[in-house]
Amino acid sequence: MALLRLENVTKRFGGLTAVDHVSFEIDHGEAIGIVGPNGSGKTTLFNLISGVYLPDEGRVFFEGRDITRLPPYVRARLGIGRTFQIPRPFSSATVRENVAIGALFGTQSPSVEEALGIADHYLQMVGLWGFRHKSAGALTPVEKKMMEIARALAMKPKLLLLDESMAGMPPKEIDAMVQFLRKIKEEEGIAIVSMVEHIMRAVVGLAHRVIVMHQGKKFIEAPTAEALNDPRVIEIYLGRKEEHAPRQSP
Amino acid sequence: MHRYVPLIPVYLLYGALFVIGSQVSGMWQPMALLAFYAALGQAFNIFMGMTGYVDFGYVAFLALGSYGMALAISSFAESLGAGVIVAGLLLALGMATVLALAVGAIALRLRGAYFAIATIGVNEGVRYLIEGARLWGGSEGIIISRPLREAFGPEGANLLSTFWADTLVYLIAMLAAFITVQYLHSKIGYALMALREDEDAAKVMGVHTTKYKIIAFITSAALGGLLGATGWVLKLTYVFPADVFAVHYTVEAIVIVLLGGAGTLLGPLAGGMIYAALKYWLSISFPGLQLLLLAPIILFIVVAFPQGLIGVLKAKAKGTFWERVIV
Numbered sequence A: 001m002a003l004l005r006l007e008n009v010t011k012r013f014g015g016l017t018a019v020d021h022v023s024f025e026i027d028h029g030e031a032i033g034i035v036g037p038n039g040s041g042k043t044t045l046f047n048l049i050s051g052v053y054l055p056d057e058g059r060v061f062f063e064g065r066d067i068t069r070l071p072p073y074v075r076a077r078l079g080i081g082r083t084f085q086i087p088r089p090f091s092s093a094t095v096r097e098n099v100a101i102g103a104l105f106g107t108q109s110p111s112v113e114e115a116l117g118i119a120d121h122y123l124q125m126v127g128l129w130g131f132r133h134k135s136a137g138a139l140t141p142v143e144k145k146m147m148e149i150a151r152a153l154a155m156k157p158k159l160l161l162l163d164e165s166m167a168g169m170p171p172k173e174i175d176a177m178v179q180f181l182r183k184i185k186e187e188e189g190i191a192i193v194s195m196v197e198h199i200m201r202a203v204v205g206l207a208h209r210v211i212v213m214h215q216g217k218k219f220i221e222a223p224t225a226e227a228l229n230d231p232r233v234i235e236i237y238l239g240r241k242e243e244h245a246p247r248q249s250p
Numbered sequence B: 001m002h003r004y005v006p007l008i009p010v011y012l013l014y015g016a017l018f019v020i021g022s023q024v025s026g027m028w029q030p031m032a033l034l035a036f037y038a039a040l041g042q043a044f045n046i047f048m049g050m051t052g053y054v055d056f057g058y059v060a061f062l063a064l065g066s067y068g069m070a071l072a073i074s075s076f077a078e079s080l081g082a083g084v085i086v087a088g089l090l091l092a093l094g095m096a097t098v099l100a101l102a103v104g105a106i107a108l109r110l111r112g113a114y115f116a117i118a119t120i121g122v123n124e125g126v127r128y129l130i131e132g133a134r135l136w137g138g139s140e141g142i143i144i145s146r147p148l149r150e151a152f153g154p155e156g157a158n159l160l161s162t163f164w165a166d167t168l169v170y171l172i173a174m175l176a177a178f179i180t181v182q183y184l185h186s187k188i189g190y191a192l193m194a195l196r197e198d199e200d201a202a203k204v205m206g207v208h209t210t211k212y213k214i215i216a217f218i219t220s221a222a223l224g225g226l227l228g229a230t231g232w233v234l235k236l237t238y239v240f241p242a243d244v245f246a247v248h249y250t251v252e253a254i255v256i257v258l259l260g261g262a263g264t265l266l267g268p269l270a271g272g273m274i275y276a277a278l279k280y281w282l283s284i285s286f287p288g289l290q291l292l293l294l295a296p297i298i299l300f301i302v303v304a305f306p307q308g309l310i311g312v313l314k315a316k317a318k319g320t321f322w323e324r325v326i327v
Helices: A042-050 A074-078 A095-105 A112-126 A141-152 A171-188 A222-229 A231-238 B007-023 B028-051 B061-078 B083-107 B113-134 B134-139 B147-184 B189-195 B199-204 B211-235 B250-258 B266-285 B292-302 B308-315
Strands: A004-013 A016-025 A032-033 A059-060 A079-080 A159-163 A191-196 A209-214 A217-223
Touching: A004 A112, A016 A042, A016 A059, A016 A209, A016 A217, A032 A042, A032 A171, A042 A074, A042 A079, A042 A159, A042 A191, A059 A171, A074 A079, A074 A095, A074 B199, A079 A141, A095 A112, A095 A159, A095 A209, A095 B028, A112 A141, A112 B189, A209 A222, A209 A231, A217 A222, A217 A231, A222 A231, A222 B266, B007 B028, B007 B147, B007 B266, B028 B147, B028 B189, B028 B211, B028 B250, B028 B266, B061 B083, B061 B113, B061 B134, B061 B147, B061 B211, B083 B113, B083 B147, B083 B211, B113 B134, B147 B189, B147 B211, B189 B199, B189 B211, B189 B250, B199 B211, B250 B266, B250 B292, B250 B308, B266 B292, B266 B308
Parallel strands: A032 A191, A032 A209, A079 A159, A159 A191
Antiparallel strands: A004 A016, A004 A059, A209 A217
């Protein structure tokens, strides 16, 4: 049984169909990438999986259970953790408290003390332990993204949705993060969906399979290297090479 | 045990007010006024301070609590004797809680300003229901001085309204502080902090936001009901709808929380005491002009300390010894 299955999921905003009959599956412990240019429907897709939006058509299944209409907090408890493209820290709280919130309300029900311990564990893993008593609003954007990954992992999810989590990081840090996520995936058996617009480096080392989104539709689903080298994919990013029309003399 | 350390200054302050009030002649009433506003701030802070939602109908909970006590005394004073006070407190608690559940279940689904607008109507609505339907004496209210005299004797009734009513306010204030500390260090406090900062992100993190908002709302309402039952009805021995549904108490509660620092333990205590002291002193020194003078003072404090007095101190105390005390 697939961990997550989307069946013909569609979301419209007025006249715009942001996600158009998209179907795919992810297995337990699998890592996939979702790529596509700006406006291709990636973030809407994430919002449909995590429950921020409800789809107009289609259904979403998690571990065989129909979660199409479930509110976000129930999905979080079932094991769907996510980060945000624009980080959303609980700014006035400390970094440690932020991550502890993930632990407290995720799939497990630890005590506050245990949750703070879990927070310390993941802060050490992402390298933010030194900042644990700093208020989360004072972190740099990249640090906020790392904190969001720690916060989502502290939920002990079965599925981790990363929304542009490595954007803005220097290549060396992206490689380190990819290594870390691979380790997490193997050790804790967490399935990962990493969504990126441009930073293919964040997908190549992590995902075996890539889904390319284009204008709300699933454009291509293929093994990573194959998908990223497909001329049609290059075309949706860069546009078609056109012959110049001959100049006409007046 | 560390979590209870911040309660020490709180209880010392209330203890000091009580001792000054009972030892220095003529100070009992002013000290009781300080304690009442501090308690009002603490009770309101559990909802407004911790969730970031502003409830413009808050005084309705104090009003219903007042009715709870007045109804208990007017109906059961003869049969229950002194136990009627306990019955009155329970009825006050129950009535405030039922109203909070009804309002909360509907209005707490709304966000921010929409919630505030929805609650403005609650206070007026309940008041006109009581007056229009001639419920519980309608606009004439309930006067409990006679049943009190009959149940407790003239001296007992006098002691009840001049001493025990205010003493109960001190106890409710201390209870509110205890609950605040308890919430701040539990799952509830973390949930409320998360939803105050970013409600959508909190939901995605697994926080059942509506549930926790309702918990805070009911707690705050129940404490408000107890305050109305003691600080108003037992003290004044009557309840009139026009007096208890007065919206300016809600505004005062908001000012107190902002003045001291929303979401902190010491904030509403400091805010309540400063507000009550200023109000009392200005009304004696400049009778008739007190509100005119109070407004710019409050404006100045709120502009100078946007996080409230304790909010500013708390930020300064970070990383020092005082961090553990100023919460």
